[in-house]
Amino acid sequence: NDTLHDTCKFGTGQRWGSGQTETGMCRLSLTDSDKEARDWFVQKTKSLGCQVTIDAMGNIFAVRPGRREAPPTFAGSHLDTQPRGGRYDGILGVLSGVEMLQVLNDHAIETEFPVGVVNWTNEEGARFPIIMVASGVWSGRIPLERAHQLQEVGSGKATMKSELERIGYLGATPASHESTPMAAHFELHIEQGPILETTGQKVGVVTTAQAYRWFTVEVKGQEAHTGTTPLSNRADAMLLTSYLIVHSHRLATMHNAVATTGTIEVSPGSVNTIPGCVRFTLDVRAPADETLDKMESDMKRDFASLAAGEDIGGLRSGGTRSKPLTVTWQTDAMNAATRFHPECVDIVRASAVSVTGSDSLVRDMTSGAGHDSVYTNLRCPTSMIFVPSKDGISHNPVEYTSPEDCATGAEVLLQSVIRYDRL
Amino acid sequence: NDTLHDTCKFGTGQRWGSGQTETGMCRLSLTDSDKEARDWFVQKTKSLGCQVTIDAMGNIFAVRPGRREAPPTFAGSHLDTQPRGGRYDGILGVLSGVEMLQVLNDHAIETEFPVGVVNWTNEEGARFPIIMVASGVWSGRIPLERAHQLQEVGSGKATMKSELERIGYLGATPASHESTPMAAHFELHIEQGPILETTGQKVGVVTTAQAYRWFTVEVKGQEAHTGTTPLSNRADAMLLTSYLIVHSHRLATMHNAVATTGTIEVSPGSVNTIPGCVRFTLDVRAPADETLDKMESDMKRDFASLAAGEDIGGLRSGGTRSKPLTVTWQTDAMNAATRFHPECVDIVRASAVSVTGSDSLVRDMTSGAGHDSVYTNLRCPTSMIFVPSKDGISHNPVEYTSPEDCATGAEVLLQSVIRYDRL
Ligand SMILES: NC(=O)NCCC(=O)O
Ligand SMILES: NC(=O)NCCC(=O)O
Numbered sequence: 001n002d003t004l005h006d007t008c009k010f011g012t013g014q015r016w017g018s019g020q021t022e023t024g025m026c027r028l029s030l031t032d033s034d035k036e037a038r039d040w041f042v043q044k045t046k047s048l049g050c051q052v053t054i055d056a057m058g059n060i061f062a063v064r065p066g067r068r069e070a071p072p073t074f075a076g077s078h079l080d081t082q083p084r085g086g087r088y089d090g091i092l093g094v095l096s097g098v099e100m101l102q103v104l105n106d107h108a109i110e111t112e113f114p115v116g117v118v119n120w121t122n123e124e125g126a127r128f129p130i131i132m133v134a135s136g137v138w139s140g141r142i143p144l145e146r147a148h149q150l151q152e153v154g155s156g157k158a159t160m161k162s163e164l165e166r167i168g169y170l171g172a173t174p175a176s177h178e179s180t181p182m183a184a185h186f187e188l189h190i191e192q193g194p195i196l197e198t199t200g201q202k203v204g205v206v207t208t209a210q211a212y213r214w215f216t217v218e219v220k221g222q223e224a225h226t227g228t229t230p231l232s233n234r235a236d237a238m239l240l241t242s243y244l245i246v247h248s249h250r251l252a253t254m255h256n257a258v259a260t261t262g263t264i265e266v267s268p269g270s271v272n273t274i275p276g277c278v279r280f281t282l283d284v285r286a287p288a289d290e291t292l293d294k295m296e297s298d299m300k301r302d303f304a305s306l307a308a309g310e311d312i313g314g315l316r317s318g319g320t321r322s323k324p325l326t327v328t329w330q331t332d333a334m335n336a337a338t339r340f341h342p343e344c345v346d347i348v349r350a351s352a353v354s355v356t357g358s359d360s361l362v363r364d365m366t367s368g369a370g371h372d373s374v375y376t377n378l379r380c381p382t383s384m385i386f387v388p389s390k391d392g393i394s395h396n397p398v399e400y401t402s403p404e405d406c407a408t409g410a411e412v413l414l415q416s417v418i419r420y421d422r423l
Numbered sequence: 424n425d426t427l428h429d430t431c432k433f434g435t436g437q438r439w440g441s442g443q444t445e446t447g448m449c450r451l452s453l454t455d456s457d458k459e460a461r462d463w464f465v466q467k468t469k470s471l472g473c474q475v476t477i478d479a480m481g482n483i484f485a486v487r488p489g490r491r492e493a494p495p496t497f498a499g500s501h502l503d504t505q506p507r508g509g510r511y512d513g514i515l516g517v518l519s520g521v522e523m524l525q526v527l528n529d530h531a532i533e534t535e536f537p538v539g540v541v542n543w544t545n546e547e548g549a550r551f552p553i554i555m556v557a558s559g560v561w562s563g564r565i566p567l568e569r570a571h572q573l574q575e576v577g578s579g580k581a582t583m584k585s586e587l588e589r590i591g592y593l594g595a596t597p598a599s600h601e602s603t604p605m606a607a608h609f610e611l612h613i614e615q616g617p618i619l620e621t622t623g624q625k626v627g628v629v630t631t632a633q634a635y636r637w638f639t640v641e642v643k644g645q646e647a648h649t650g651t652t653p654l655s656n657r658a659d660a661m662l663l664t665s666y667l668i669v670h671s672h673r674l675a676t677m678h679n680a681v682a683t684t685g686t687i688e689v690s691p692g693s694v695n696t697i698p699g700c701v702r703f704t705l706d707v708r709a710p711a712d713e714t715l716d717k718m719e720s721d722m723k724r725d726f727a728s729l730a731a732g733e734d735i736g737g738l739r740s741g742g743t744r745s746k747p748l749t750v751t752w753q754t755d756a757m758n759a760a761t762r763f764h765p766e767c768v769d770i771v772r773a774s775a776v777s778v779t780g781s782d783s784l785v786r787d788m789t790s791g792a793g794h795d796s797v798y799t800n801l802r803c804p805t806s807m808i809f810v811p812s813k814d815g816i817s818h819n820p821v822e823y824t825s826p827e828d829c830a831t832g833a834e835v836l837l838q839s840v841i842r843y844d845r846l
Contacts, residue, residue, distance in 0.1 A: 084646060084691040084699075126693045153692070192651035212650060214694060223507060223819040226683040226706045227635060228615035228791030231676060233815060238684045239672055242665040249662055250741040253654060260649040261661045262694045264687060268507040269576070270549045271637060271685045271704045271755075272792075273818040276507075281694045283649045314737050318673040332694075368651030369695075392656060395696040396646040 001403045004095040008087050010036040014397040024397020025087055029080035029122035030058065030163035037079045038169060041094065041119055048101045050116070053180060054171030057134035057147060058164045061180055063116040064101055066421070071181040071380075072114035073420045075100055075413050076372060077189060078123035085124070086399025088190045088406070092387075094119050096188045096410035103414060111421045113183060120372040121160075121169075127152050128160050129214075130333055135372035137175045139379050144175055153263070177379040184344060184420045185376035188385045188413040190401050193368050194392030202361040202408055203352035204386030207345050209367035209374050211292050212285040214333040217244065217303070221325040223268060223276030231320035237278040238266055240325050243306050243315045248282060250313060251298050257286035258368075259295070281332070287366055289336050303327045338367075338374045344383035344420065351415035352385070355408055369394075381420075385412050424826045427518040431510050433459040437820040447820020448510055452503035452545035453481065453586035460502045461592060464517065464542055471524045473539070476603060477594030480557035480570060481587045484603055486539040487524055489844070494604040494803075495537035496843045498523055498836050499795060500612060501546035508547070509822025511613045511829070515810075517542050519611045519833035526837060534844045536606060543795040544583075544592075550575050551583050553756055554637075558795035560598045562802050567598060576686070600802040607767060607843045608799035611808045611836040613824050616791050617815030625784040625831055626775035627809030630768050632790035632797050634715050635708040637756040640667065640726070644748040646691060646699030654743035660701040661689055663748050666729050666738050671705060673736060674721050680709035681791075682718070704755070710789055712759050726750045761790075761797045767806035767843065774838035775808065778831055792817075804843075808835050 005020075011027025011034065027033045038060060042052050045062030053061045063072050077093025097117030104111070120138075125131030128150040136142035148161035164170035173179050191197075196204055221235030245261050252259035264280040282299070286292050302312050307327045311317065345364075352362040365386055376382045387409035390400040401409075428443075434450030434457065450456045461483060465475050468485030476484045486495050500516025520540030527534070543561075548554030551573040559565035571584035587593035596602050614620075619627055644658030668684050675682035687703040705722070709715050725735050730750045734740065768787075775785040788809055799805045810832035813823040824832075 082691065082693055082696055084696070124693075125695060129694055131695065192648045193653075194656065210650065222816070224816055225615045225792055225818040226681065226685060227633065227708050227793065228817065229681070229815065230616075231672070231681055233617065236683065238687070239668060242668040245662060245665040246669065246738065246742070249654070249743070253741060253743045258649065258652070258654055260659065260695075260697055262649060262689070262696050262698060263692050264661070264689050266685070266687050268505065269686050270505055270547075270818070271552060271706050272548060272554065272683075273505055273507070273685050274683055275685060276819070283694050285650050313741055315669065318676060318736055319669070320672070320676045369648060370650065392652065393645070393647055394651065395648040395693070396699070 001406055004091060005087065007037060007040055007095065010040065011081065014084060016398045021087065025081040025085050026083055027081040028083060028127040029124065030160065030167055034080055035167040041079065044098060045101065045117060048105055050101065053173050054169055055173040055175040055180060056144060056171055057137050057175035058121040058169035058171065059134050059138060059175060060119045061116055063114045064104065066111040066113040066115065068113055070113040071183040072116040073183045073417050074116045074118050074185045075417055076118035076120060076185055077187050078120045078372060080122055080124050082124050082126045082395045084397055085395055086397055088399055088401045089192065089394050090123055092190060092401065092406055092409065093188045096413050099410050100414045100417060113421055115417055115421060123372055129153055131370050132372050132375055134175065135375035138177055139375040140177065141375060141378065182376060182380040184381040185373055186344065186383060186413055186416045187371055187373040188409045189371060190394060191386040191389045192394035193389065195365065196386065196388035197390065197392065199363065201363050202356045202405065203412055204363055204365035205345060205349045205352060206367050206384035206386055207340055207364045209338040209371065210285050210287045211289045211337040212283065212335050212370060213292055213296060213331065215282045216330040216332055217280055217282060218328045219278045219325055221276055222323065224274045226272045226274055229274060232322060234274055235323040235325045236274050237325060238275040240307060241278040241280060244303050246315060247302055247306065247312060248299060251295060255286065255291050255295050257284060257291050257295050259284045287337060300329060335370060335374065338377055340377055340383040341381035344381045347416050347419045348383050348385055348412065351412045351419060354415060355411045385409055424829055427514060428510065430460060430463055430518065433463065434504065437507060439821045444510065448504040448508050449506055450504040451506060451550040452547065453583065453590055457503055458590035464502065467521060468524065468540060471528055473524065476596050477592055478596040478598040478603060479567060479594055480560050480598040481544040481592035481594065482557050482561060482598060483542045484539055486537045487527065489534040489536040489538065491536055493536040494606040495539040496606045496840050497539045497541050497608045498840055499541035499543060499608055500610050501543045501795060503545055503547050505547050505549045505818045507820055508818055509820055511822055511824045512615065512817050513546055515613060515824065515829055515832065516611045519836050522833050523837045523840060536844055538840055538844060546795055552576055554793050555795050555798055557598065558798035561600055562798040563600065564798060564801065605799065605803040607803055608796055608805040609767065609836055609839045610794055610796040611832045612794060613817060614809040614812045615817035616812065618788065619809065619811035620813065620815065622786065624786050625779050625828065626835055627786055627788035628768060628772045628775060629790050629807035629809055630763055630787045632761040632794065633708050633710045634712045634760040635706065635758050635793060636715055636719060636754065638705045639753040639755055640703055640705060641751045642701045642748055644699055645746065647697045649695045649697055652697060655745060657697055658746040658748045659697050660748060661698040663730060664701045664703060667726050669738060670725055670729065670735060671722060674718055678709065678714050678718050680707060680714050680718050682707045710760060723752060758793060758797065761800055763800055763806040764804035767804045770839050770842045771806050771808050771835065774835045774842060777838060778834045808832055
């Protein structure tokens with residue numbers, strides 16, 4: 001826990017309390033503060049006797065030799081954060097991996113095969129807008145070129161490749177499961193939801209992860225003067241966008257999914273000009289792929305109707321009939337539901353019961369968030385360990401998991417890796 | 424017309440056709456291109472024999488001496504544009520003033536008292552977010568300090584004062600109707616609405632201008648993870664904002680007003696974080712002040728109810744009940760309805776009938792937009808002249824008024840100034 005909070009000096013975020021550790025984090029991927037955290041990780045794992053490999057996506061693999069040569073069993077997660085994120089999301093998984101190395105050394109434990117810790121690049125997708133992009137490339141699911149060309153969100157012009165070069169983390173090793181094979185991947189992560197806290201349980205054994213799709217929707221209307229253009233003469237892209245966001249929420253409610261608009265750009269962005277163009281994102285998730293198929297087709301059908309001026313669900317009632325607009329869709333990400341590896345899931349469950357001392361403190365869970373483990377699971381046995389999140393809050397500076405829960409998670413991670421190595 | 428289009432080389436905007444003059448304008452106030460247009464205006468009016476005064480708001484007054492000393496009769500408007508504006512809004516009024524000086528010189532006409540042309544600073548409010556701010560200071564309605572400290576929209580840090588200094592237009596003369604008195608103010612402007620085009624008439628005699636209020640609304644919810652946070656556990660500031668924008672449109676429909684959201688900022692602005700804070704603007708207008716009183720109190724009451732989770736007009740039906748949010752209001756501008764000066768209105772009407780040759784080509788009108796004339800009207804007899812806008816479109820690169828209509832407007836402006844001078 002001390003080490004974890006100490007490394008939060010790299011990219012300290014917004015203060016939310018007066019305590020020393022009561023700040024969030026702002027460590028966007030491949031920024032200077034991310035470089036500092038990476039440099040610390042490389043130096044620290046080397047000092048613990050690891051061989052460190054950096055691949056073409058800046059993924060950092062630190063490997064501690066075993067008795068015999070073979071693909072290592074990894075603990076892994078990510079050191080990047082949201083722009084207003086907390087101290088645990090991702091960081092806990094990597095730091096617990098480092099702690100695992102320390103404990104193995106302290107007790108002079110030899111593993112049968114190598115074990116390692118991996119820091120995956122840009123898991124959050126907050127700066128370069130594809131989540132888990134670097135484990136995605138490693139798995140072969142996302143082309144290296146596409147990832148390298150990803151431009152940072154906002155007005156900046158930097159790409160993943162230019163930033164990897166700038167901070168010195170464009171490694172020579174190909175970013176691929178073939179060049180850096182893994183025996184297995186275990187990821188300790190905060191739950192980011194309210195379930196463990198509500199039930200009073202200590203460890204989540206993650207059996208599945210929900211499916212998600214990301215879209216960018218572009219609404220085109222007509223720029224015009226706010227004072228001189230009657231409501232009936234308008235093609236107001238911001239008003240239509242408001243209908244669409246409300247409708248996406250209604251569809252999510254109906255389908256038992258979640259839908260969120262996290263970013264929006266309005267053009268030209270002047271108080272007295274009716275917006276002619278709005279671009280916004282939609283992040284849509286559900287446990288089953290079929291639910292997202294339904295969501296996507298319903299949204300596409302209904303957005304087009306609303307743009308054409310039709311009414312759906314009384315949204316337009318009480319409003320003024322205006323000119324038609326257009327809506328275009330871009331799919332930014334489309335990930336199927338994940339079922340983690342049964343053997344790894346069993347190992348995590350056994351470790352969790354052993355560490356907590358009770359079946360009743362452990363539960364099987366579905367991950368609401370995406371994780372690098374979703375991609376490693378395509379190429380090697382994988383599973384995840386959840387620990388409680390205070391108030392179910394994450395992606396927020398106040399994100400909190402108690403030192404005791406962090407420690408429990410780290411012990412389960414250590415045991416899981418050792419058990420897999422023995423297996 | 425040639426001169427008008429020639430000066431559009433200062434801040435040329437987006438191309439919309441292949442013709443030489445088929446571009447819009449992007450000449451934000453106090454930028455380098457605005458400085459170029461100002462330098463041209465100063466040099467040109469001096470070459471036409473004017474005395475040029477620049478005041479502490481960068482307003483430029485060019486005065487042509489008359490037979491006797493007295494406050495001059497002015498033609499005036501503005502040379503700044505929207506970020507994606509056109510070639511006529513404001514520009515036509517100033518350039519027609521310059522043309523008036525040229526015609527007076529060409530025909531060696533002596534006026535009884537001085538006549539002048541004024542270029543008002545930052546009429547659009549697009550860069551520094553108070554419209555007509557510099558005529559507002561001149562009229563005594565807006566404090567100089569407040570105007571000078573206005574920060575540019577977006578992430579830049581420049582203020583009106585720092586930009587006035589930077590481009591060399593922070594004049595020594597106090598920005599005040601007392602230091603630079605006017606006998607009268609006539610403004611030729613494009614209609615920016617569809618009425619003259621629809622009726623086939625040529626000149627609008629502007630008798631009134633509608634009231635308007637600008638607000639910034641801040642919605643505060645809670646940042647949280649898009650994938651792990653159930654809809655019921657959310658306080659989604661973007662979803663509430665969507666309800667509010669739809670509701671403001673419904674209220675505007677009901678009250679026969681207009682309401683527009685032209686800018687929006689979402690924080691933290693990450694695809695997979697539920698927005699914790701959204702700030703958006705509301706530009707609300709109506710011909711009568713009482714209508715805006717009603718709009719404002721209805722919006723304030725209903726926004727608070729919607730934030731608290733209540734339903735209004737079925738907006739929340741089909742959605743998920745979530746956590747409460749808060750809404751706070753800031754009033755950025757509040758301008759009463761304007762009634763222009765009867766004598767000036769009569770003069771414009773007489774001039775328009777004389778130029779067009781027919782009563783039936785002229786109509787009395789209300790201005791939907793605000794204009795510098797709204798502020799000059801507080802301190803000197805004022806009225807305005809409208810000419811047709813193609814498709815009623817302005818604040819858009821395609822904004823268009825035919826050369827013939829521009830010429831007609833310029834002739835009416837010239838006659839109005841001369842008639843007032845004689846009067
Ligand atoms: N775990 C986590 O917050 N990852 C970000 C990817 C996602 O949005 O699900
Ligand atoms: N005429 C004009 O477009 N002025 C801008 C001020 C307003 O928004 O009404």
